[in-house]
Amino acid sequence: MDTRLSQTTSASVVLPASEDESHGSHADHRLFGLATFLVADGMTFAGFFAAYLTFKAVNPLPEGSSYELELLLPSINTVLLLVSSFTFHRAGVACRSGQMTRSQAWLLVTTALGAAFLAGQMVEYFSLPFGLRDNLFASTFYALTGFHGLHVTLGVICILVVYWQARPGGRINAASHFGLEAAELYWHFVDGIWVVLYGILYLL
Amino acid sequence: MTIANPAELEQSLQPQGWLKYFSFSLDHKVIGIQYLVCGFLFYFIGGALAGVIRTELASPLSDFVRRDTYNEVLTLHGTIMIFLWIVPVVNGAFGNYLIPFYVGARDMAFPRLNAVAFWLIPPAGILLISSYFIAGAASQSGWTAYPPLSLTTPAAGQIVWILSVLLLGGSSIFGGINFIATVLKLRRPGLKMMQLPMFCWAMLGTSILVVLSTPVLAGTLILLSFDIIAHTGFFNPALGGNVVVYQHLFWFYSHPAVYIMVLPAFGLVSEILPVHARKPLFGYTTMVYSIMAIVVLGLIVWAHHMFTSGTPPWMRLFFTIATSFIAVPTGIKFFNWLATLWGGKIALNSAVLFSCAFIFNFVFGGITGVALAQVPFDIHVHDTYFVVAHFHYIVYGGSVFVIFASLYHWYPKFTGRLLNEDLGRLHFLLTFIGFNLCFAPQHWLGLNGMPRRVAEYDPAFTTWNQVSSVGALLMAISTLPLVINVVLTAVSGPLAGDNPWRALTPEWLTTSPPPVENWAGEAPLVTEPYGYGEHTCAMDLGGLSGRDLWSSGKS
Numbered sequence: 001m002d003t004r005l006s007q008t009t010s011a012s013v014v015l016p017a018s019e020d021e022s023h024g025s026h027a028d029h030r031l032f033g034l035a036t037f038l039v040a041d042g043m044t045f046a047g048f049f050a051a052y053l054t055f056k057a058v059n060p061l062p063e064g065s066s067y068e069l070e071l072l073l074p075s076i077n078t079v080l081l082l083v084s085s086f087t088f089h090r091a092g093v094a095c096r097s098g099q100m101t102r103s104q105a106w107l108l109v110t111t112a113l114g115a116a117f118l119a120g121q122m123v124e125y126f127s128l129p130f131g132l133r134d135n136l137f138a139s140t141f142y143a144l145t146g147f148h149g150l151h152v153t154l155g156v157i158c159i160l161v162v163y164w165q166a167r168p169g170g171r172i173n174a175a176s177h178f179g180l181e182a183a184e185l186y187w188h189f190v191d192g193i194w195v196v197l198y199g200i201l202y203l204l
Numbered sequence: 205m206t207i208a209n210p211a212e213l214e215q216s217l218q219p220q221g222w223l224k225y226f227s228f229s230l231d232h233k234v235i236g237i238q239y240l241v242c243g244f245l246f247y248f249i250g251g252a253l254a255g256v257i258r259t260e261l262a263s264p265l266s267d268f269v270r271r272d273t274y275n276e277v278l279t280l281h282g283t284i285m286i287f288l289w290i291v292p293v294v295n296g297a298f299g300n301y302l303i304p305f306y307v308g309a310r311d312m313a314f315p316r317l318n319a320v321a322f323w324l325i326p327p328a329g330i331l332l333i334s335s336y337f338i339a340g341a342a343s344q345s346g347w348t349a350y351p352p353l354s355l356t357t358p359a360a361g362q363i364v365w366i367l368s369v370l371l372l373g374g375s376s377i378f379g380g381i382n383f384i385a386t387v388l389k390l391r392r393p394g395l396k397m398m399q400l401p402m403f404c405w406a407m408l409g410t411s412i413l414v415v416l417s418t419p420v421l422a423g424t425l426i427l428l429s430f431d432i433i434a435h436t437g438f439f440n441p442a443l444g445g446n447v448v449v450y451q452h453l454f455w456f457y458s459h460p461a462v463y464i465m466v467l468p469a470f471g472l473v474s475e476i477l478p479v480h481a482r483k484p485l486f487g488y489t490t491m492v493y494s495i496m497a498i499v500v501l502g503l504i505v506w507a508h509h510m511f512t513s514g515t516p517p518w519m520r521l522f523f524t525i526a527t528s529f530i531a532v533p534t535g536i537k538f539f540n541w542l543a544t545l546w547g548g549k550i551a552l553n554s555a556v557l558f559s560c561a562f563i564f565n566f567v568f569g570g571i572t573g574v575a576l577a578q579v580p581f582d583i584h585v586h587d588t589y590f591v592v593a594h595f596h597y598i599v600y601g602g603s604v605f606v607i608f609a610s611l612y613h614w615y616p617k618f619t620g621r622l623l624n625e626d627l628g629r630l631h632f633l634l635t636f637i638g639f640n641l642c643f644a645p646q647h648w649l650g651l652n653g654m655p656r657r658v659a660e661y662d663p664a665f666t667t668w669n670q671v672s673s674v675g676a677l678l679m680a681i682s683t684l685p686l687v688i689n690v691v692l693t694a695v696s697g698p699l700a701g702d703n704p705w706r707a708l709t710p711e712w713l714t715t716s717p718p719p720v721e722n723w724a725g726e727a728p729l730v731t732e733p734y735g736y737g738e739h740t741c742a743m744d745l746g747g748l749s750g751r752d753l754w755s756s757g758k759s
């Protein structure tokens with residue numbers, strides 16, 4: 001073994017505890033890192049939104065093509081996502097106070113709401129009178145909602161993983177719950193993006 | 205002996221010796237060197253492509269390569285130089301090596317993410333370069349990939365290009381997240397933000413730009429790939445799309461990108477000059493505010509690249525004024541460097557020569573930049589060789605000169621050996637003369653109307669193009685003393701000692717090369733990293749493993 005290495009490993013024993021954290025990833029730092037990543041992710045959406053709004057402002061809808069959206073389904077979807085943010089929050093609260101079974105129950109509810117959202121999105125896709133390539137707005141609509149839908153799908157998978165980890169004896173418990181907090185932060189972010197998307201795509 | 209935590213255990217199981225540079229190492233120093241060496245390899249490839257360009261342009265006809273090939277070479281050259289050389293080296297190499305030292309940490313905030321960020325680069329680079337072979341043709345639409353051009357050139361090559369740039373963008377974002385978290389969260393207890401070496405501020409500002417702007421490029425390129433693969437019409441006018449939106453989104457990233465390339469260089473120069481002038485960095489606080497001002501302004505000037513794209517008058521006015529304003533913080537930094545040198549005991553070694561040449565070149569490029577920001581002038585020279593000259597004065601005269609300065613300055617840190625000064629000065633002389641010979645005449649060519657991105661030109665432009673090509677040849681030759689120097693020194697160079705420059709910044713307050721743990725003991729608390737020539741320095745250099753670096757560090 002390299003002499004320099006062994007010399008330093010022995011030295012590290014005398015390090016104060018706070019020093020050592022800089023080696024592994026401390027949970028706080030990981031959440032901070034995730035938040036920074038979500039800012040970046042949000043900028044991708046911001047770019048798409050900006051493109052959509054500019055298209056809308058300057059590009060006329062070609063003659064004979066249609067771009068009409070129904071409001072009912074997406075509005076229900078909005079409610080589903082908002083409620084799911086709340087249920088995830090409850091799951092987090094329950095976990096931190098040590099009620100893991102309750103936390104798991106809330107996680108299942110959240111998963112169901114997320115899955116219902118995705119199902120609603122599918123129903124909407126199949127009932128729309130335009131396809132991906134029909135016109136500029138159709139393309140942008142599918143790109144934006146599709147990109148968001150990918151985020152939701154990923155979120156649902158994460159929640160299921162967290163659900164599994166929150167089982168008795170799993171790695172998530174009242175004392176250690178980084179995974180749950182990370183998934184929760186991500187889920188709130190995805191919901192927030194949806195609200196903006198709903199406003200811009202459907203209401204404007 | 206117990207090992208303090210799993211990360212350390214993992215570290216100790218890593219391969220040792222030179223093999224570690226080929227491993228998924230988590231050590232920020234190893235990763236820094238990986239970035240550096242990888243970057244230099246791509247630099248030589250990009251440089252060879254530049255050689256092809258200048259050879260072709262030595263005569264007015266396209267007699268050396270075919271016009272399509274010329275476009276491929278041009279595109280690869282630009283993309284490699286930006287995404288595989290300057291961005292990874294000024295950020296990844298020096299950022300990773302230095303930032304943990306500067307904040308008093310033993311590694312970056314997320315060592316594993318850091319390694320992932322690096323290991324995205326070689327495959328992306330190989331993918332990009334091999335597109336010529338696997339896709340039948342490399343991308344031909346320039347590093348800007350403007351539609352509709354990028355929609356009509358061979359699709360496979362363009363898709364590979366997009367894929368590669370997406371990978372590199374991802375790497376850059378991961379790196380940026382890591383730098384932000386490290387600077388903000390991993391500072392040694394007792395170390396305040398306003399006591400950090402300037403490079404930390406530069407990297408913080410750069411990383412903010414990376415995190416805010418790179419994702420927009422990624423999203424845009426994904427839409428572009430839809431246009432190519434799925435025949436949507438986002439940017440295809442024939443299908444009702446809008447090319448100007450592409451330009452806006454592209455430049456929303458790519459103007460900040462120029463600061464992603466040059467802000468870290470500002471930071472590195474701010475570290476090098478005080479050490480060799482034996483004076484404190486002048487105007488620390490104004491430097492910090494200037495960096496942050498550049499970050500903010502850098503995000504709102506992008507449309508100065510689009511004055512000829514049918515931008516409405518109000519937009520032109522806004523972007524002209526905003527762009528011109530950047531000259532203020534940039535000027536502040538410039539005068540701060542001069543004031544740092546003023547009256548100092550300057551050692552005119554290779555690191556300082558390259559740094560001073562950087563100041564000279566960058567001022568020149570900055571002045572042409574302000575000129576380009578003025579609409580009437582820009583309309584005249586847009587897409588001519590004047591623009592090519594401008595940005596080479598910035599990216600080469602600025603960033604690349606600083607990379608060389610940093611290599612001479614930190615090579616003893618990396619290896620424990622000093623580079624040869626005679627070869628270093630020769631390298632400098634050839635680079636400086638070659639660079640100016642190559643790019644100064646291009647201002648003149650551009651003003652007289654020679655368009656950029658052409659393989660053939662009006663024979664009236666021949667003379668100055670040949671001068672430029674001779675300059676490029678000199679630049680190619682200038683890499684010889686550099687390579688010889690690095691290889692010879694690595695094998696048999698004089699030992700540098702731990703702190704050959706008697707520097708006060710924390711990376712020098714340990715052995716050279718440093719131990720895996722950075723310091724054998726507690727990290728020193730350096731509250732005055734630029735306390736040269738002063739007698740009262742509040743420094744707590746605690747457990748410095750018996751070495752009295754403090755006394756050798758103080759002049």
Ligand code: HEM
Binds near residue numbers: 461465574
């Ligand atoms: C001093 C501040 C600067 C100003 C005011 C400025 C201004 C401009 C303007 C107005 C253009 C557009 C010219 C045209 O296309 O007609 C331009 C082009 C360019 N600048 Fe700068 N610039 C500055 C600094 C930089 C820096 C720091 C870099 C890189 C590190 C840089 C790299 C470039 C590049 C690559 C282009 C050409 C882009 C292209 O069209 O392919 N500039 N600059």
Ligand SMILES: [Cu+2]
Binds near residue numbers: 459
């Ligand atoms: Cu710009």
